[in-house]
Structures are given as C-alpha cells and as structure tokens.
Amino acid sequence: MIRVAGLRKTYGGFPAVVGSDFDVGEGEIFGVVGPNGAGKTTTLKMLAGLVEPTEGTIEIGAYAAGDAEMRRHLGFLPEESPLYEDMTARSYLRFFADLYDVPREEATRRTEDTLDRLELEHRDRRLGDMSKGMKRKVAIARSLVNDPNLLIYDEPASGLDPLTTNYVLEFTRELVERGKTVVFSAHNLYHVESVCDRVVIMNRGEIIARGTVPEIREEHGETMYRVFTTVPVDGATATDDGRYLSIVDDMEAVEAVRAEAEAAGGSVADIRTEEPSLEEIFLDLAGRPPAAREDGRGRADPAAVARADGGGGDEGSVGERGDRRAR
Numbered sequence: 017m018i019r020v021a022g023l024r025k026t027y028g029g030f031p032a033v034v035g036s037d038f039d040v041g042e043g044e045i046f047g048v049v050g051p052n053g054a055g056k057t058t059t060l061k062m063l064a065g066l067v068e069p070t071e072g073t074i075e076i077g078a079y080a081a082g083d084a085e086m087r088r089h090l091g092f093l094p095e096e097s098p099l100y101e102d103m104t105a106r107s108y109l110r111f112f113a114d115l116y117d118v119p120r121e122e123a124t125r126r127t128e129d130t131l132d133r134l135e136l137e138h139r140d141r142r143l144g145d146m147s148k149g150m151k152r153k154v155a156i157a158r159s160l161v162n163d164p165n166l167l168i169y170d171e172p173a174s175g176l177d178p179l180t181t182n183y184v185l186e187f188t189r190e191l192v193e194r195g196k197t198v199v200f201s202a203h204n205l206y207h208v209e210s211v212c213d214r215v216v217i218m219n220r221g222e223i224i225a226r227g228t229v230p231e232i233r234e235e236h237g238e239t240m241y242r243v244f245t246t247v248p249v250d251g252a253t254a255t256d257d258g259r260y261l262s263i264v265d266d267m268e269a270v271e272a273v274r275a276e277a278e279a280a281g282g283s284v285a286d287i288r289t290e291e292p293s294l295e296e297i298f299l300d301l302a303g304r305p306p307a308a309r310e311d312g313r314g315r316a317d318p319a320a321v322a323r324a325d326g327g328g329g330d331e332g333s334v335g336e337r338g339d340r341r342a343r
C-alpha cells in the first residue's frame with residue numbers, strides 16, 4: 017500500500033531523515049520507532065503529505081503522498097492534537113465530519129461508535145475542560161470521521177496513563193482487524209512490540225533495523241539461556257530454591273554447563289530461554305538509552321526488574337547479560 021524510496025528531508029542543511037526505504041502492506045500495522053529526534057514525525061508527516069521531502073518518492077496506493085484524493089482516505093493523528101477548546105467533543109467531531117461531507121446520521125453513528133469503544137464519557141463537555149487522555153480519544157475519533165483506509169498516528173499513546181494507553185493500543189489493533197492500514201510512531205518500544213506487525217527502528221534520521229520483531233531479534237538480538245543445575249558449577253549463582261543458575265549465550269555453553277554439573281554428580285534441572293526485548297536490541301544497536309527510559313514512561317528498567325526479583329525471574333537485564341556473557 018505504501019512504498020517509500022530514497023526518502024530524505026533536510027531542514028536548513030540539517031538531515032532529519034536520511035535516505036529511508038520501506039514498504040507497508042495493506043492491512044498491516046507498521047511501527048516507526050526511535051528516540052526523540054530520530055526523524056519519526058518528519059517521516060510520518062511526509063507520508064501524510066504535510067511535509068515535502070527533500071528527495072525521494074512516496075507512493076500510497078495509486079497516489080503520491082499529498083495527493084488531494086489520497087487525503088480523503090487518510091486519517092492523520094498529530095503528536096500534539098490542538099483541539100478547539102470551546103467546542104464539545106460532539107460538536108467538534110460533527111464539524112470535521114462536515115468538512116469531509118459525511119452525512120450527519122452516518123457521522124453521528126461513526127463518532128459515537130468510536131467514542132463508545134474508547135469509553136469516552138462527558139461528550140458534551142468543553143474540550144478545554146477535558147483531561148489529556150480524553151482529548152487524545154477525541155483526536156483519535158476525529159482521525160476516523162472520514163472512514164479512512166490509511167491511518168497515520170504520531171505517538172498515539174504518548175503521555176497517557178497505562179489504562180488509556182492500553183485502550184488506545186488495543187483500539188489501534190482493532191482498526192487493522194477491520195481492514196485498515198496503520199502506520200504509527202512511538203518512542204516507547206514496548207508499545208510497538210506489543211502491537212506492530214513490522215517495524216523500522218530509526219536513530220538520528222537513519223533506519224538502523226527493520227522487520228518483524230522476531231526477525232529483528234533473530235538478526236540483531238541474542239537469545240540467552242538460563243541453565244539451572246542441581247549442583248554448583250563455575251560462575252553459577254545459588255537461587256532461593258536451592259538450585260544454581262548459569263546464564264550463557266549459546267547451546268555449546270549450555271552443554272558445557274551440563275557436562276560440568278554431571279561431572280560433579282548433579283544434573284541440569286531446567287533450561288529457560290530468554291529473548292531480548294526490542295528495547296534491549298535498540299540499546300545494543302544505538303548504544304544509548306531510548307527516550308522512553310529517559311522520560312520514565314518506558315518499560316521498567318530491566319536492571320531494576322532483575323534486582324527486584326533477585327535475578328531469578330524470567331526477565332533478564334542488560335547489565336546481567338553483559339556481566340555473564342563472558343562465560
């Protein structure tokens with residue numbers, strides 16, 4: 017549905033997006049991920065035809081990005097959605113439906129359905145008196161008034177509480193189940209991991225990884241193995257339930273732990289694999305923490321998780337991986 021080739025955007029010589037290439041299939045939910053300043057918003061605005069690329073092409077179905085006919089089938093949710101503060105949710109949505117010439121009855125049905133699904137209460141309250149989460153729901157409903165088949169959502173869940181975030185992400189998934197195509201950006205990698213079919217990871221204007229989350233894991237991540245033995249082996253730590261834990265990064269090392277345990281008269285009691293999260297892969301690729309962690313809205317710090325559960329849980333930590341990899 018979307019074909020992007022050689023896309024580049026510079027602002028007064030500053031490269032915000034550097035030679036992007038990617039395709040998005042019809043009915044796909046596609047994530048554009050990266051830290052603040054990675055070039056996500058610029059990419060999405062170019063897709064929506066709101067920013068002119070410096071170089072490159074964007075085809076959306078049979079149209080070029082920005083084509084007036086294409087825009088009729090597009091719903092864009094900006095990162096910050098300024099709403100007319102004095103309007104109520106209902107009057108605001110009716111206003112936008114009128115701009116798209118949606119018949120009144122149809123518009124009412126469509127917007128009420130969306131607001132029901134998003135559980136927006138107080139639909140006749142002034143937008144200026146609504147919370148951030150409520151405003152975001154109204155903005156999402158606005159992106160759907162023209163029943164578009166392509167939705168471009170810039171950070172749809174950014175800054176929302178966990179419950180509202182969940183609603184928004186689930187709702188985004190539902191849109192795809194209803195046959196729509198969704199491209200959305202996020203700096204919280206967990207949001208993307210839980211929802212997207214495919215992603216591109218951007219950093220400083222560049223795509224540094226792409227594919228499904230399992231593909232990215234396979235290409236860039238490293239599966240770790242937590243091997244529990246009944247006797248101590250070199251480098252293992254004792255667990256609360258009287259076993260010994262070794263963390264290693266390949267099957268050869270697993271076999272070495274097994275051989276050592278058996279030589280000491282013990283055995284391997286359990287082996288658990290541990291897949292790296294997208295965030296851990298990002299850390300490895302970009303070499304610095306994503307913004308999600310900087311603003312405290314990201315996933316829990318894995319090192320803190322490991323500390324809290326004594327290192328014996330299924331979730332590993334970046335620090336732990338680094339420390340034990342030497343085995």
Ligand SMILES: Nc1ncnc2c1ncn2[C@@H]1O[C@H](COP(=O)(O)OP(=O)(O)OP(=O)(O)O)[C@@H](O)[C@H]1O
Binds near residue numbers: 050057059
């Ligand atoms: N209109 C503009 N003029 C000049 N520089 C810009 C403009 N818009 C974006 N930039 C710069 O381009 C880079 C990419 O910005 P962009 O907003 O696309 O990033 P982003 O990944 O969406 O970040 P965020 O998560 O903070 O929204 C940033 O360094 C930004 O400062």
